[in-house]
Amino acid sequence: MSATTGYFIAGSSWLHRRNPLTKLLALGLVLLSAFLLPPVVLVGLVALVVVAVWSAGLLRPTVRAMRIPALLLFSILVVNSLFFPGATDKLVTLGPLSVSREGLTFGLISAGRVIVAFLASVAFLFTTLADDMLETLIARGASYRISFVILSAVQMVPRMQARAGSILEAQQARGLTLEGSYLRRIRALVPLIGPVMLGSLVDVRERTFALEARGFGARPGRTAYRIVADPPVDRWLRLVIVLGCVGVVVAAVSGILR
Amino acid sequence: MTAEVADAAEAAAAPAAPLAIDGLSVRYPGRKAAAIEAVTVAVRAGERVGVAGRTGAGKSTLALAAAGFIPRVVRARVDGRVAIDGIDTSGAAAVALLGKVGIVFATPANQLSASKLTVREELAFGLENLGVPRAEMDPRIDATLERLGIGHLADREPFALSGGEQQRVAIASIVAMGTGVLVLDEPTAQLDPAGTVGVADLLDELARAGAAILCVEHDPVVLGRMDRCLVLESGRPVALDVPGAALARAWTEIGLPAPTLVRLAAAAGLDPARAFDEAAVAEALRAVRVRPTDSATDTVAASEPTATTWSPGRERAPVRIAIEDLVHRYPGGVEAVRGVSLVIEPGEAVAILGQNGSGKTTLVKHLNGLLRPDAGRVLLDGEPTDGRSIAQLAATIGFVFQDPDEQLFERSVEREVGFGPRNLGIPGAAVGDLVVGSLAAVGLLDQRATNPYDLDLSRRKLVALAGVLATDPAVLVLDEPTTGQDADGVARVGAIVEAYRRAGRSVVAITHDMEFAGRFGRIVVMRDGEVVADGPPEVVFAPVNRDLLASTGLTPPPTARIAARIGLASVPLDVAALLAALGR
Numbered sequence: 001m002s003a004t005t006g007y008f009i010a011g012s013s014w015l016h017r018r019n020p021l022t023k024l025l026a027l028g029l030v031l032l033s034a035f036l037l038p039p040v041v042l043v044g045l046v047a048l049v050v051v052a053v054w055s056a057g058l059l060r061p062t063v064r065a066m067r068i069p070a071l072l073l074f075s076i077l078v079v080n081s082l083f084f085p086g087a088t089d090k091l092v093t094l095g096p097l098s099v100s101r102e103g104l105t106f107g108l109i110s111a112g113r114v115i116v117a118f119l120a121s122v123a124f125l126f127t128t129l130a131d132d133m134l135e136t137l138i139a140r141g142a143s144y145r146i147s148f149v150i151l152s153a154v155q156m157v158p159r160m161q162a163r164a165g166s167i168l169e170a171q172q173a174r175g176l177t178l179e180g181s182y183l184r185r186i187r188a189l190v191p192l193i194g195p196v197m198l199g200s201l202v203d204v205r206e207r208t209f210a211l212e213a214r215g216f217g218a219r220p221g222r223t224a225y226r227i228v229a230d231p232p233v234d235r236w237l238r239l240v241i242v243l244g245c246v247g248v249v250v251a252a253v254s255g256i257l258r
Numbered sequence: 259m260t261a262e263v264a265d266a267a268e269a270a271a272a273p274a275a276p277l278a279i280d281g282l283s284v285r286y287p288g289r290k291a292a293a294i295e296a297v298t299v300a301v302r303a304g305e306r307v308g309v310a311g312r313t314g315a316g317k318s319t320l321a322l323a324a325a326g327f328i329p330r331v332v333r334a335r336v337d338g339r340v341a342i343d344g345i346d347t348s349g350a351a352a353v354a355l356l357g358k359v360g361i362v363f364a365t366p367a368n369q370l371s372a373s374k375l376t377v378r379e380e381l382a383f384g385l386e387n388l389g390v391p392r393a394e395m396d397p398r399i400d401a402t403l404e405r406l407g408i409g410h411l412a413d414r415e416p417f418a419l420s421g422g423e424q425q426r427v428a429i430a431s432i433v434a435m436g437t438g439v440l441v442l443d444e445p446t447a448q449l450d451p452a453g454t455v456g457v458a459d460l461l462d463e464l465a466r467a468g469a470a471i472l473c474v475e476h477d478p479v480v481l482g483r484m485d486r487c488l489v490l491e492s493g494r495p496v497a498l499d500v501p502g503a504a505l506a507r508a509w510t511e512i513g514l515p516a517p518t519l520v521r522l523a524a525a526a527g528l529d530p531a532r533a534f535d536e537a538a539v540a541e542a543l544r545a546v547r548v549r550p551t552d553s554a555t556d557t558v559a560a561s562e563p564t565a566t567t568w569s570p571g572r573e574r575a576p577v578r579i580a581i582e583d584l585v586h587r588y589p590g591g592v593e594a595v596r597g598v599s600l601v602i603e604p605g606e607a608v609a610i611l612g613q614n615g616s617g618k619t620t621l622v623k624h625l626n627g628l629l630r631p632d633a634g635r636v637l638l639d640g641e642p643t644d645g646r647s648i649a650q651l652a653a654t655i656g657f658v659f660q661d662p663d664e665q666l667f668e669r670s671v672e673r674e675v676g677f678g679p680r681n682l683g684i685p686g687a688a689v690g691d692l693v694v695g696s697l698a699a700v701g702l703l704d705q706r707a708t709n710p711y712d713l714d715l716s717r718r719k720l721v722a723l724a725g726v727l728a729t730d731p732a733v734l735v736l737d738e739p740t741t742g743q744d745a746d747g748v749a750r751v752g753a754i755v756e757a758y759r760r761a762g763r764s765v766v767a768i769t770h771d772m773e774f775a776g777r778f779g780r781i782v783v784m785r786d787g788e789v790v791a792d793g794p795p796e797v798v799f800a801p802v803n804r805d806l807l808a809s810t811g812l813t814p815p816p817t818a819r820i821a822a823r824i825g826l827a828s829v830p831l832d833v834a835a836l837l838a839a840l841g842r
Contacts, residue, residue: 129375131373148373152373166663169659170657170659170664170665172648173648173652173657175649175652175681189404195663195666197663202366203365207372208331209325209327209361210361210363210369211371213325213361214360214384214435215353215356215386215388219353222387222389223386223390223395224386225382225395
């Protein structure tokens with residue numbers, strides 16, 4: 001992950017060529033569908049997103065990225081399977097613990113929703129430049145200052161990650177150990193978090209001055225250098241997606257798919 | 259010229275000057291003393307004015323005020339006047355100064371917008387904010403890049419550039435906005451020698467094009483190329499003249515350690531105004547043939563700081579380091595170190611030189627296990643480091659990082675310095691002694707109750723150094739210990755290195771400061787992950803190695819360069835040695 005491009009992976013696939021707003025709306029449609037429509041839809045949504053990232057040549061980095069929610073998914077499945085409140089249909093019993101059908105079902109549905117949300121978000125981040133998103137939002141009336149601050153906050157993540165790595169090295173070099181009891185590990189966080197926060201404040205001060213000097217937000221009538229492509233097909237796609245969103249909400253509210 | 263006469267001359271020049279500072283005093287809230295007091299200087303179009311002085315002299319405050327950030331952004335009580343193109347900055351809105359004045363700081367990465375894919379887009383960022391029509395942007399960007407000689411960087415990603423290139427892009431981004439006044443606050447503090455020269459060349463070019471430049475700087479390479487130099491001491495101006503003359507006057511009047519060339523010019527009886535003309539200094543020295551007992555040598559010695567000498571906290575067995583055929587590859591396959599073998603004996607002080615990216619830091623991070631080799635091994639007294647944790651190795655190898663802010667977190671200097679020894683299980687009473695001894699060695703014993711973040715960067719670096727000294731390691735590893743330090747700070751670090759070596763312990767230091775490197779008994783030069791020179795500084799800096807050094811972006815220290823010009827057979831590494839060689 002680079003400090004400039006964030007999670008973006010350079011490419012020219014059909015997904016890369018879509019306008020950021022089209023992809024943002026598509027992400028919204030997938031999320032609405034995952035959380036509002038019946039669970040059976042989740043299988044189709046996972047397949048749809050996987051095919052999309054595969055056709056964009058991003059299957060391998062997407063699979064690698066699945067390491068991030070792996071622990072969360074595992075926890076959702078285990079906790080719900082073993083401790084679902086009011087469960088009566090026990091599938092397997094191991095000593096004092098039982099796996100219930102209700103818990104396992106709920107766990108699978110919840111995990112499926114997390115997987116769909118994560119995959120769709122990853123597909124968006126891998127194919128969308130943050131700067132393109134910024135320009136797109138500003139062109140549609142969003143506040144430049146607020147959009148830039150949000151973008152900068154997102155792009156600070158890789159810098160803070162790199163900084164945290166350096167701080168960990170610096171404190172380990174002074175004998176800090178990250179092993180032992182939980183209390184010891186929690187105590188070890190203080191010399192790690194402190195420099196991350198304090199150092200970031202020092203950086204922010206200098207960055208604020210640098211942005212001031214370059215006229216950030218100083219006057220209205222800002223122009224844009226970067227031209228974000230918005231082919232006609234995207235406009236049609238957005239119309240279809242918006243209609244899809246309306247359809248999902250209507251279906252969910254009316255319960256016609258249940 | 260008296261101060262009053264100089265001020266009057268500056269005030270007379272002010273109306274025509276793009277940057278006019280008149281009787282400026284700045285006092286921060288809650289502080290009794292003024293940060294700067296009664297500063298008057300007019301920077302004319304096409305003029306470069308350097309600002310020099312000790313750490314804490316008020317240089318950065320002057321830079322912020324000159325760029326219009328005080329009192330508009332940084333609250334402070336201001337007396338006197340700063341005018342940019344005739345606009346009084348004290349009451350001016352940001353938009354009134356937009357495109358007229360710009361500022362560049364020390365950390366290259368912080369100067370960039372962090373949102374742009376290419377250098378071209380980075381330059382467009384300011385133009386967008388100015389509301390420049392898109393059709394006009396590319397011609398302005400191309401013209402700026404071309405004029406500043408960085409057209410080849412146009413389509414590169416800003417964060418993939420070296421520090422020196424990033425700093426030139428940051429300056430270009432300001433210049434592209436049509437800015438006529440450029441303020442720089444230690445722009446080369448974190449650059450290697452090649453990057454420093456690149457920035458100095460760029461400032462020359464900007465001045466030729468008519469920009470007014472005010473540049474706070476420690477590095478004589480940059481200071482010597484300014485048209486004039488303002489020296490501050492405790493916030494007050496003590497000299498404003500051509501660089502050599504101003505620095506010579508500050509040396510004699512307030513004891514501010516002078517750059518080597520200024521001291522040599524004084525020894526040769528050369529007009530100090532010509533001190534940064536190496537050929538003139540060499541010619542004058544050749545003609546005079548001074549003796550080593552001349553007053554200049556004595557004055558040099560007198561300018562060294564009087565910090566308490568470091569002494570070992572405990573008896574420690576010496577440690578021999580052996581690096582055998584070490585290879586390190588980063589993810590992605592970049593081979594940063596390629597088969598390096600070195601032996602560092604107890605009591606050796608080794609300086610590692612080379613451009614950014616030559617593999618210096620990667621190499622030394624293997625000494626305490628921060629990185630593990632992909633091939634080869636590191637042995638401490640014959641024992642491989644493979645199975646030992648970083649924390650275990652920390653008891654033997656003390657590592658001081660370049661950026662102190664990656665380490666400081668405690669609420670007082672004393673607690674911060676005690677963090678390392680407490681981690682290593684050193685008994686409480688001994689920790690107290692080690693903390694006091696370390697703080698005395700870096701000259702910060704009187705700051706033990708201060709919050710580290712209330713100190714400036716150079717003193718935070720000394721706190722970080724004390725924090726590692728207090729762990730009492732057998733081997734001290736320093737990564738760029740002199741960046742951002744004034745001459746006193748450099749001398750303090752040098753004294754610690756010498757004391758360490760005398761105690762039979764080893765020091766390994768990465769540095770871009772050739773004069774500082776000359777204090778070490780051995781120099782290792784790296785290029786593209788390999789060692790290309792290894793020997794005493796008198797050998798590595800010999801004229802025969804000039805091309806080799808140039809291929810790594812390095813030049814010998816000024817005394818060695820002057821000696822080569824004179825045709826001396828020896829390679830003197832400081833003023834005293836050069837004068838001694840001439841006196842024979």
